[in-house]
Structure formats: C-alpha cells, structure tokens
Amino acid sequence: MEIIEIITRSPEETESLGRRIGSCLAGHETIALFGGLGMGKTAFVRGLAAGLGVDANEISSPTFAIVHEHEAPGGAMLYHFDMYRVESWDDLYSTGFFDYLGRGVVVTEWSENIEGALPVERITIEIASPDHDDTRIFRVQGLSGEVALT
Numbered sequence: 001m002e003i004i005e006i007i008t009r010s011p012e013e014t015e016s017l018g019r020r021i022g023s024c025l026a027g028h029e030t031i032a033l034f035g036g037l038g039m040g041k042t043a044f045v046r047g048l049a050a051g052l053g054v055d056a057n058e059i060s061s062p063t064f065a066i067v068h069e070h071e072a073p074g075g076a077m078l079y080h081f082d083m084y085r086v087e088s089w090d091d092l093y094s095t096g097f098f099d100y101l102g103r104g105v106v107v108t109e110w111s112e113n114i115e116g117a118l119p120v121e122r123i124t125i126e127i128a129s130p131d132h133d134d135t136r137i138f139r140v141q142g143l144s145g146e147v148a149l150t
C-alpha cells in the first residue's frame with residue numbers, strides 16, 4: 001500500500017498535520033502511532049482531536065490511565081491509548097482495547113508494544129527524527145487517497 005511521507009518542523013506543524021487527518025476521518029478508524037519518547041505522538045493526537053471537534057486542551061498522554069475517552073460536541077468519539085505500560089496480552093485485554101475498536105477513532109501511542117494485536121485494517125504512522133532536531137518525518141500508511149495532505 002502507498003506510504004505518504006510528511007515532514008514537520010515544529011510541534012505546531014505536527015498538530016496541524018493531526019488536524020488535517022482528523023478532519024477527514026469517517027469516525028471509526030484505528031490509528032497506530034510508532035516512534036519513541038518525544039517523537040510527537042501526543043502532539044499529533046492533540047491535532048487529531050481538534051480535527052474531530054474535540055478540545056485539544058483535553059489531550060494528555062494516558063500513560064497511567066492507559067485510555068482516555070473524549071467525546072466531541074457532535075458525538076464523535078476519540079479513544080486515546082498509551083500502550084507504554086502494556087506488556088502482555090493479559091494487560092491488553094484488561095484495557096478493553098478490543099471492545100473499543102470500530103466504536104470511534106482509536107489512536108494508540110507506543111503501538112510497538114501491541115504490534116501483534118493491531119487490526120489489519122488500520123492507519124499506521126511511524127514517526128522518526130533522523131537529525132535529532134525538531135524535524136519529524138511521518139510515514140503514513142493506510143490513509144485513503146482522498147485526503148489532501150499538502
């Protein structure tokens with residue numbers, strides 16, 4: 001499948017990328033974010049939320065809660081997972097992850113930890129920072145070609 005590459009150079013640009021993607025979702029997609037600490041996963045989700053109509057200020061890393069549920073005024077749901085502390089299938093089952101799939105937009109930080117459990121039908125986003133500066137390369141796979149990202 002086609003991979004789209006987008007470069008951002010600030011947290012604001014990453015948020016704006018998230019907003020553009022969020023605003024063209026149907027509302028039941030699963031988005032798996034890959035990329036280590038400080039890559040901008042949470043910044044991206046902040047924008048994604050805004051694109052769905054959720055207040056971006058509500059967004060924080062659900063490191064301890066594991067999932068945060070957000071409802072947009074229009075009723076759209078955003079389920080924001082952080083899999084950092086999920087280390088086994090038992091852990092994952094107890095988060096209720098599988099029950100959330102398809103009920104709203106599900107976005108997962110630290111997807112590395114649940115790679116074998118991700119649904120085949122998903123949007124995959126890998127974030128890298130090859131120069132160890134503010135540049136972030138987003139490799140997006142599974143997004144429908146309709147989305148204008150430029």
Ligand SMILES: Nc1ncnc2c1ncn2[C@@H]1O[C@H](COP(=O)(O)OP(=O)(O)O)[C@@H](O)[C@H]1O
Nearest residue numbers: 008009010011014037038039040041042043134
């Ligand atoms: N292009 C960029 N996109 C997103 N964040 C960036 C970018 N450049 C620098 N940053 C910084 O990287 C950090 C990203 O934090 P965060 O979104 O919490 O990452 P993660 O959730 O992947 O750990 C922030 O401190 C932010 O200021």
Ligand SMILES: [Mg+2]
Nearest residue numbers: 041042061109
């Ligand atoms: Mg985070």
